[in-house]
Amino acid sequence: MRVGPLLFLLVLACTQPDEMGEAGQQLDFEALAASYPNATREQSFVARDLSELPFRYYDGRASISLILLHGSGAHSIYLSEMAAAIAAAGAANVYTPDLRGHGRTPERRGDIDYMNQLEDDVSDLISFIRQGDSEAAVVLGGHSSGGGLAIRVAGGDNAPRPDAYLLLAPFLQYDAPTVRPQSGGWAHPQIAKIILLTLLNQVGVTAFNNATVLTFDLPASRQSGLETLSYTYRLMNGFAPRDYRADLRAMCEPVWVVVGHDDAAFYADQFGPVFEELAPHASVDMVPGVGHLELVAAPQVHAAVVSWLRELPDRRSTRACSWQQTAGRS
Numbered sequence: 379m380r381v382g383p384l385l386f387l388l389v390l391a392c393t394q395p396d397e398m399g400e401a402g403q404q405l406d407f408e409a410l411a412a413s414y415p416n417a418t419r420e421q422s423f424v425a426r427d428l429s430e431l432p433f434r435y436y437d438g439r440a441s442i443s444l445i446l447l448h449g450s451g452a453h454s455i456y457l458s459e460m461a462a463a464i465a466a467a468g469a470a471n472v473y474t475p476d477l478r479g480h481g482r483t484p485e486r487r488g489d490i491d492y493m494n495q496l497e498d499d500v501s502d503l504i505s506f507i508r509q510g511d512s513e514a515a516v517v518l519g520g521h522s523s524g525g526g527l528a529i530r531v532a533g534g535d536n537a538p539r540p541d542a543y544l545l546l547a548p549f550l551q552y553d554a555p556t557v558r559p560q561s562g563g564w565a566h567p568q569i570a571k572i573i574l575l576t577l578l579n580q581v582g583v584t585a586f587n588n589a590t591v592l593t594f595d596l597p598a599s600r601q602s603g604l605e606t607l608s609y610t611y612r613l614m615n616g617f618a619p620r621d622y623r624a625d626l627r628a629m630c631e632p633v634w635v636v637v638g639h640d641d642a643a644f645y646a647d648q649f650g651p652v653f654e655e656l657a658p659h660a661s662v663d664m665v666p667g668v669g670h671l672e673l674v675a676a677p678q679v680h681a682a683v684v685s686w687l688r689e690l691p692d693r694r695s696t697r698a699c700s701w702q703q704t705a706g707r708s
Contacts, residue, residue, distance in 0.1 A: 405564050405642050405670055414455045416462035420482070423506040425499050427491070432482070433475035433503065434458065436465035441692035443507050444470040444517045444544065445500070447524030450565070450617060451594040453481050453604045456674065457521065463680040469687040470517065475503060477527075479613050480606045488608045489588060493616040494534070496527055501536035508538060513693050519544030521674050522643070526550060526618045533625030541694050542632040544683065547641055547673055550622040555648045562642040562670070566593045567614075575611045587612040626656035633660035634686055636679060638668030 422430040434454050444464065446457050454474035461472040478499055479490050490496060504516050518540035520528040525548025532543065550556050560566060568591045575586060592609040619625040635653055637646045646664050653660045668676050
């Protein structure tokens with residue numbers, strides 16, 4: 379490992395203040411309602427560490443189950459309108475978990491035990507769903523960072539794997555061509571601390587991974603007490619692809635990417651080229667007149683998701699997956 383250039387970057391970062399992204403704070407938080415009458419009551423499943431993790435369930439009396447993962451700083455309730463619409467149409471049974479470190483009563487808000495824990499939790503939820511029907515198809519979906527976590531799952535070694543992916547304006551990586559600076563002014567990384575911790579992790583020092591390195595700028599008028607407005611280093615890393623290029627190459631199952639044309643967090647027109655290069659079998663669609671947060675609330679998006687789910691096979695795929703041999707996987 380050549381530490382010299384990285385130490386130079388660390389010194390440079392320490393002398394530069396973190397600045398607001400070029401877009402400022404442009405996310406339309408008013409697009410999400412203050413209350414969510416469609417939200418169902420919380421249930422729980424038991425993860426591999428015996429923790430009881432919460433989720434909300436929307437019964438579509440369907441043969442396909444859809445897991446919808448929330449974005450950064452958020453919780454499952456803001457996905458309730460989309461989940462309820464999908465279930466009401468009978469397109470899928472929908473599960474919306476509060477990811478570990480988030481939600482109403484997390485053990486440690488904004489933190490996890492180790493970097494791969496969220497993907498382990500997602501795999502445990504897939505196992506929980508398949509206990510009820512071992513042959514049912516499970517679609518893994520996610521919005522924003524939730525989509526990034528779904529991509530991380532695709533590139534990991536966990537079993538069982540989902541049968542398809544629904545990526546709603548997914549976060550790929552801080553330096554991916556799809557990402558605006560600081561996600562449109564919403565995310566504020568502590569760059570110097572991140573670089574230092576990255577250096578320490580490269581030499582096997584992980585004792586300081588509980589340090590807070592990322593905060594989110596949610597207007598006070600939109601806060602309910604359920605949000606998670608700061609992340610530790612290990613949660614920030616675990617809630618994103620390890621390497622988006624390698625993880626996308628690992629996706630051999632059906633993939634649908636949906637992004638709003640007016641997304642203030644991401645460059646919507648860059649998703650097509652990225653997926654064409656790394657996951658050419660994926661379908662990518664841009665929704666006119668819709669922004670980053672509106673994407674999960676827009677009725678036309680709900681209807682499109684319902685149509686896509688109805689076109690999927692209602693049983694698990696038996697197609698052999700070559701993801702373990704995919705070139706470029708790290």
